[in-house]
Amino acid sequence: MFAGVWLPLTVSAPASASEPLPASTKDAREAGEASEAKATWIKHRIIPGERLGDIATRYKVSTDSLIRWNKLDPKDPKIFAGRSLRVLTKHAPPPQQKLEYIVKSGDTWNRIAKAHNVDPDLLRLRWNPKVPKAFKAGQKLVIWVEPAVKQPKPAGPAGETAANDAALAPLPLVKIRTGSISVGTPSNGKLINALQLPENKQLYTLRRPDEAYGSSHTLDNLQLAIARWRRDSGFTGALKIGAISKQGGGKLKPHSSHRSGRDVDIRLPVVARGGSAEQISDVDWDALWGLVMALVDTGEVQTIYLTTDRQKHLLAAAKRAGADQATIEHVLQYPEKSGHNNGIVRNQSGHTAHIHVRFNCAPNETRCEDK
Structure with missing residues (x-):
């Protein structure tokens, strides 16, 4: 300190984000979202300096919906500190x-x-x-x-709760300081108080340290996922971290994203030293499935990009690991064609030798945008 x-x-803190509000049939029909699983009406009390876009980002809804639900003037939607807004959301962080x-x-x-x-x-x-x-x-x-919130223990690949980390072998983690904040979208954003991913040769190596800057939220979850994967899988081969963002964020050639510290490129793990991640036969698909699940289990990964022709090998590894159908459908877009919105791992051209992992905005990143 x-x-x-x-x-x-x-x-009094602002009204609890978990406090449900009664919703009439008309409300639900107008919102067009109340039928979605777990969507709940809550009320949000506006804090000083808060803007409509901040509130929309916090609850993962659109500003147009906030305007409609609260009967604001679409041309001049003024809001004031202390006023409460009605929000229909499946994402309700504490006030x-x-x-x-x-x-x-x-x-x-x-x-x-x-x-x-x-x-x-x-x-x-x-x-x-x-x-x-x-x-x-x-x-x-x-x-x-943001209040300190106790996070639930992550679910393992078989759908069971993972054992408490403290009861297992200690994780070789390097402390990630707080304060590095993502602003804007992955393709049009920046970093405030940029933090470089620290060297941790027990877990990974950095291909380009000058492109390894990210938000505290991203780097913390990335390192934790890799540490758990190493411990639980026993994988001892090299893992190379590629581009995240440059210091301060912004345009990073040749990437169209990687601008706000939430995108991470990870080279595919290979079976033997000297193997090529470009060669399908050299990739350790079982190890990759374990890594993908460790990332997903953080609960903070939005999307992972990998081409469809690679995903089919990942599917085979998932089945060898005993993953059930519900887990497979939740994680993989394949065998659905590109364009379907199912699955965390999705097709994106050019992602053949590495996975591109996109993390969520942190609750305190009020100017961070998910898309």
Whole structure:
């Protein structure tokens, strides 16, 4: 913790995101989404500086839906702090909590933002617009933080809950600092407080360290998935991490994405040293299936790209591993043709010797966009 203290306020947090609201048949029909499994009406209390797009991103809905559900003016949809909005969503993170931070000598906006894992622009421009840029010791800042949430244990490939990591062999993890934040979309975004994936030769090697910058959320889940895969599969071969993003994000040639620190290229593991990931016969498909499942089991992977002709070998490996049909259909697009929206692993041309893994936005990344 940097110099300074934070004081929890004895004020009510915004209305719980898990608090359901009654929905009439008309509401459900107008929304067109209430019939989806697990979709629930909740209410969201707007925090200072929050915008309609931030709320839409938080609950993975569209701004048009928010406007319609709350009868806002489509031409000028004004919202105000303290007001509640109705939201129909399957993704309802707990409400942010308000803290007061007392500035101490040596503090800077960026240091305080990093210490609390928030976007420095939100901290200075939206939550504390009346505080001068060159603040002084003793001033109070308002910070809205994500509450700590205990994550469920990930499900294993057979659909059973994985054993607690602490009860197994310790994982060779390098600490990932918080504060590196993804902004925008993978094809039109950037990184704030960019963090480089640390070297960890027990788990992987970096092909291009200057292209290995990512969000804290992405790097943390990536390293954890690889560590669990190494431990559980016993795979000892090389694993090479390719492009993620450059420092600060933005355009990274020749990629059309890899701009916001959430895309990771991983070379396919091979059976023997000296093998080529380009050659189907050299790829260790059983090891790759285990890696894919370790990534999926984090619950934070949006999509994995791999060409269809490679996916059929991954399907064979899944069956050898004893994966049930429900798991296979959840994970693989194959044997469906490209264009079908089923499966986490999907066809994308050019992805023959590596998988392209796209991670979700973190709850605190309010300006991160999923698509």
